[in-house]
Amino acid sequence: DVKVTQSSRYLVKRTGEKVFLECVQDMDHENMFWYRQDPGLGLRLIYFSYDVKMKEKGDIPEGYSVSREKKERFSLILESASTNQTSMYLCASSFPQELGQPQHFGDGTRLSIL
């Protein structure tokens, strides 16, 4: 079974802190994604990566950065956390987006910024 593991299920941080969210997948997937999920808005793509050291902006990259130093690990960084970044963050991975390739999701990190 594909396993996408997010390092924390729940996280509480303070405004202005630098926050790291970690994601690891064990299926040798090339693609990895970070989403945030907010009530009524669905999942929105923050950043994605299709190879080591490669990254592309998604729909809402402002206030975030990412790092992919190894194929299995994709980190989301909140440079200076703000209260509007309180959300559920979901990591996903997949093989290159050929027809029918599903994305496999982690169980999410619920982040609260106080």
Add this chain to the structure above:
Amino acid sequence: KNQVEQSPQSLIILEGKNCTLQCNYTVSPFSNLRWHKQDTGRGPVSLTIMTFSENTKSNGRYTATLDADTKQSSLHITASQLSDSASYICVVSSLNAGNMLTFGGGTRLMVKP
């Protein structure tokens, strides 16, 4: 702008009953459509994936339909069980921008005994 709209936003049914969830999309050019189930506190899990040429696809008690002409999809759940209580998310992939995904807001289903 690519959009995916789902209805209803929430639904309560009795155990054993059937239900149908709707998904309308404006994503173009269309690549494929997926239905995901997301249990509370968990990440989404893929139920079905359909391409342009597929009209229907089943996964156990879940049956998805796709009408690419009207850009509508439905997810039918037969003989519902308590474990079907979850959010169901419709996701549409576009051939542009490397098959990027547009997510619907989900339908929250509650199955009561």
